[in-house]
Amino acid sequence: ETGVTQSPTHLIKTRGQQVTLRCSSQSGHNTVSWYQQALGQGPQFIFQYYREEENGRGNFPPRFSGLQFPNYSSELNVNALELDDSALYLCASSPSRTGDGETQYFGPGTRLLVL
Amino acid sequence: AQSVTQLGSHVSVSEGALVLLRCNYSSSVPPYLFWYVQYPNQGLQLLLKYTSAATLVKGINGFEAEFKKSETSFHLTKPSAHMSDAAEYFCAVIGNNAGNMLTFGGGTRLMVKP
Numbered sequence: 001e002t003g004v005t006q007s008p009t010h011l012i013k014t015r016g017q018q019v020t021l022r023c024s025s026q027s028g029h030n031t032v033s034w035y036q037q038a039l040g041q042g043p044q045f046i047f048q049y050y051r052e053e054e055n056g057r058g059n060f061p062p063r064f065s066g067l068q069f070p071n072y073s074s075e076l077n078v079n080a081l082e083l084d085d086s087a088l089y090l091c092a093s094s095p096s097r098t099g100d101g102e103t104q105y106f107g108p109g110t111r112l113l114v115l
Numbered sequence: 116a117q118s119v120t121q122l123g124s125h126v127s128v129s130e131g132a133l134v135l136l137r138c139n140y141s142s143s144v145p146p147y148l149f150w151y152v153q154y155p156n157q158g159l160q161l162l163l164k165y166t167s168a169a170t171l172v173k174g175i176n177g178f179e180a181e182f183k184k185s186e187t188s189f190h191l192t193k194p195s196a197h198m199s200d201a202a203e204y205f206c207a208v209i210g211n212n213a214g215n216m217l218t219f220g221g222g223t224r225l226m227v228k229p
Binding site for chain 1: 205221
């Protein structure tokens, strides 16, 4: 069984650019969540997708957007990059929506550096 | 709103000693609670989770945690630390009226001395 995979592993961008991060969910999982983990901090919830629809959003501005595809893979897009967007971006998948305590399984993350 | 507080950003123990990592949560409804471990340059791995079935939860690698409602705590313990336990540990909560977001604590870095 393949776990959650993310690409790329590392990325360097400059302020004002746009970036797309990708995530493939674990087999059989229809829910994907994205988190931002700044250096030395715990992950912060960005949003969740369930069967291609947004299913909850954290306190992030609209320049953070996402998509989920029919195969349940997902993208995180960030426009107008700011220096504070430098972080590890984690994708997590789960068998269903997580409101009932479903476990979220995390990928290895994409480390984004904004210069 | 839900929140998680992990007391002690760094904990150092000797190999073979008891590991105790503290987690307190706030939630307006009965929560689901999780402990995750993060090794350097890796994602998060689930250690254990509480979903109201039993207050003492056993996880992987010899870790366990006890849910204490009266103390709003979910501390993580391991009787005997191993060098391979050195990592960052995160406590997290989902309150079932808070949508689907995992709310994480700030993390505790566990160091194990030989």
